[in-house]
Amino acid sequence: MTDFGTRLARAIDERGRFCVGIDPHAALLQAWGLADDFAGLERFALTVVEAVAPVVGVVKPQSAFYERFGSRGVAVLERVIAESRAAGALVLLDVKRGDIGSTSQAYADAYLDPASPLASDAITASPFLGFGSLDPMFETARRHGAGVFVLALTSNKEGPEVQHARTADGTVAGDVLARLRALNADASPLGSFGAVIGATIGSSEEELDFNGPVLAPGYGAQGGTVEDLRRIFGSAARWVLPSSSREVLMTGPDVSALRDAALRGNDAVAVLGG
Numbered sequence: 001m002t003d004f005g006t007r008l009a010r011a012i013d014e015r016g017r018f019c020v021g022i023d024p025h026a027a028l029l030q031a032w033g034l035a036d037d038f039a040g041l042e043r044f045a046l047t048v049v050e051a052v053a054p055v056v057g058v059v060k061p062q063s064a065f066y067e068r069f070g071s072r073g074v075a076v077l078e079r080v081i082a083e084s085r086a087a088g089a090l091v092l093l094d095v096k097r098g099d100i101g102s103t104s105q106a107y108a109d110a111y112l113d114p115a116s117p118l119a120s121d122a123i124t125a126s127p128f129l130g131f132g133s134l135d136p137m138f139e140t141a142r143r144h145g146a147g148v149f150v151l152a153l154t155s156n157k158e159g160p161e162v163q164h165a166r167t168a169d170g171t172v173a174g175d176v177l178a179r180l181r182a183l184n185a186d187a188s189p190l191g192s193f194g195a196v197i198g199a200t201i202g203s204s205e206e207e208l209d210f211n212g213p214v215l216a217p218g219y220g221a222q223g224g225t226v227e228d229l230r231r232i233f234g235s236a237a238r239w240v241l242p243s244s245s246r247e248v249l250m251t252g253p254d255v256s257a258l259r260d261a262a263l264r265g266n267d268a269v270a271v272l273g274g
């Protein structure tokens with residue numbers, strides 16, 4: 001079994017680093033001329049999969065947009081995951097889970113065990129119940145060649161009140177990154193345990209090189225640009241995945257317009273590899 005870091009490095013080499021978020025917002029369904037109901041969700045999400053999953057390295061469905069339609073919405077999410085993977089994209093399921101350790105194991109089983117209908121290549125996780133509470137997710141990911149992206153410096157304006165808080169040795173975010181560095185030690189070409197660092201954070205005093213991938217949302221609709229990513233990450237930009245949802249999705253429902261937007265996004269961020 002090939003570990004997630006190796007699979008991601010290959011996906012970036014073959015397809016590029018741009019990650020497309022598949023977030024069926026009510027306003028986008030309306031803009032596409034679809035009803036804000038289960039049938040609209042299904043049409044929207046599967047159109048995006050058809051357009052982008054054959055060409056981008058990573059897609060990131062946000063679970064809440066599917067959950068709001070109950071079990072039928074979750075069934076659409078299962079199809080989004082399976083059909084995206086079948087089309088060759090890695091699926092980073094955005095669920096931002098975090099709980100006491102024993103419950104973290106259940107989340108790990110739900111999203112990272114290949115036996116689950118929601119099995120994905122990686123998930124987003126929240127370390128704010130204590131980094132160690134995520135251990136079952138790391139262990140399950142290791143066992144199945146999956147990845148975990150841990151929130152560190154998020155793109156929202158409220159994030160710093162927790163993430164910049166001081167600890168004995170630095171900041172909460174610095175501690176998250178140090179622990180990821182330890183988890184990824186010795187991995188080559190990169191580890192399977194990533195951080196979420198928003199493209200909107202301006203700059204950071206933290207050491208952002210931790211031998212793992214970075215999900216960088218906030219690129220596009222939230223205002224983040226390639227220049228921002230260069231400034232924030234500098235020489236650590238090699239494994240950054242700029243992620244954009246609304247800016248790409250608003251070009252639908254035409255499949256080729258969506259695909260062109262994804263390819264343009266990919267081209268625009270290719271410079272980060274150099």
Ligand SMILES: O=C(O)c1cc(=O)[nH]c(=O)n1[C@@H]1O[C@H](COP(=O)(O)O)[C@@H](O)[C@H]1O
Nearest residue numbers: 062094124154155198217221222244245246
């Ligand atoms: O983990 C995430 O994906 C995430 C972390 C973060 O710090 N900021 C952030 O916007 N996100 C997600 O990234 C997506 C951003 O969407 P757009 O602003 O439409 O590109 C949404 O699905 C957010 O939930």
